[in-house]
Amino acid sequence: MINEQIKMMDYLAQKDIYPISSKQNVFWFLSPFRNEKTASFKVDNSTNRFYDFGEGFGGTLIDLISKLENISIIETIQKFNENSFSFQKQNDFHIEKIQTKNEYKILELKEISSFPLIQYLEERKLPLEIVKRYCKEIHYKLNQKTYYAIAFPNNENGYEIRNKYVKMCLVKKDISLIKNNQNQLKIFESWSDFISYLFLFPTDEFLYDFLILNSIALLRKNIELRNKYEKIETYFDQDDTGKSATNFLKTELKDKVKDDSNFYKNYKDLNEFLIFEK
Numbered sequence: 001m002i003n004e005q006i007k008m009m010d011y012l013a014q015k016d017i018y019p020i021s022s023k024q025n026v027f028w029f030l031s032p033f034r035n036e037k038t039a040s041f042k043v044d045n046s047t048n049r050f051y052d053f054g055e056g057f058g059g060t061l062i063d064l065i066s067k068l069e070n071i072s073i074i075e076t077i078q079k080f081n082e083n084s085f086s087f088q089k090q091n092d093f094h095i096e097k098i099q100t101k102n103e104y105k106i107l108e109l110k111e112i113s114s115f116p117l118i119q120y121l122e123e124r125k126l127p128l129e130i131v132k133r134y135c136k137e138i139h140y141k142l143n144q145k146t147y148y149a150i151a152f153p154n155n156e157n158g159y160e161i162r163n164k165y166v167k168m169c170l171v172k173k174d175i176s177l178i179k180n181n182q183n184q185l186k187i188f189e190s191w192s193d194f195i196s197y198l199f200l201f202p203t204d205e206f207l208y209d210f211l212i213l214n215s216i217a218l219l220r221k222n223i224e225l226r227n228k229y230e231k232i233e234t235y236f237d238q239d240d241t242g243k244s245a246t247n248f249l250k251t252e253l254k255d256k257v258k259d260d261s262n263f264y265k266n267y268k269d270l271n272e273f274l275i276f277e278k
Helices: 008-014 061-069 073-081 115-123 128-134 191-200 223-227 240-256 270-277
Strands: 021-023 026-029 041-044 049-052 057-059 104-110 136-142 145-153 159-162 167-170 176-178 184-188 209-212 231-235 257-259
Touching: 008 041, 008 061, 057 061, 061 073, 115 128, 115 145, 128 191, 136 159, 159 191, 184 191, 191 209, 191 270, 223 240, 231 240, 240 257
Parallel strands: 184 209, 184 231, 231 257
Antiparallel strands: 021 026, 026 041, 041 049, 049 057, 104 136, 136 145, 145 159, 159 167, 176 209
16 A cells, blocks of 8 residues: 555655654654744554644655645546655654754854855755855854855755755744845845756846745745735646645735746756756
8 A cells, every 4th residue: 555655754855844843753843834933744654644733634654745735636546656755764763854943053153164055055956155145154053063065045944954964954944035126025045045046047137026935844834925916927846745735825826826947957956056057
């Protein structure tokens, strides 16, 4: 059965959704279906089932994907049968993904200067000059070990953490809204796609507002925020999830929304296009 073949924790990790606490084999998350400050979404890793106490709703992996992807149960099963979902197994779900207040401490935020981080940016063709305008170098302690990485801030005073080996969030997962007091909005899944866009179209930097989701699961939140814009352009990944996200916005916001990702249609995302084409 599908529910036994694929772990729910693996699926959530693929979506950049991580627990904030755990006890034995039970993991607690901030609900991916709404904004909240107290975790009410539970995953029992032993039974591979979830329950959202805020909505009074739970079930199997199929139920979760159906609700999170905004597709029917039948469509979800069909996609599995067509191998449309891609999962990377997270062997022995790593405890360092769990973000509780007692497990980490931010030691320093400064301008990016460490050579390994600069080298990482060069490998991804992300210009240091642009990255420095939006990111910092963060030094932090996690589970009694000290690390450093590139930190991209979000609206909840949290940070998306990236280096060659780590992809995680500190403090709290949330969107990042960059305001230039414009009436047009461009939406990206990740900060690396956003930086890639600024490199490709430098004159646009202050002509639009920019929304970086930091996780596609956050798309369905803050719809009222997007209502205020006259025009919205999306730059999502070239996969079923990205297409589903754009279709969701078009359903909610009608003709305001335009999918502007066609120029990198042969690549996974905007940053990959930059790496191989520029």
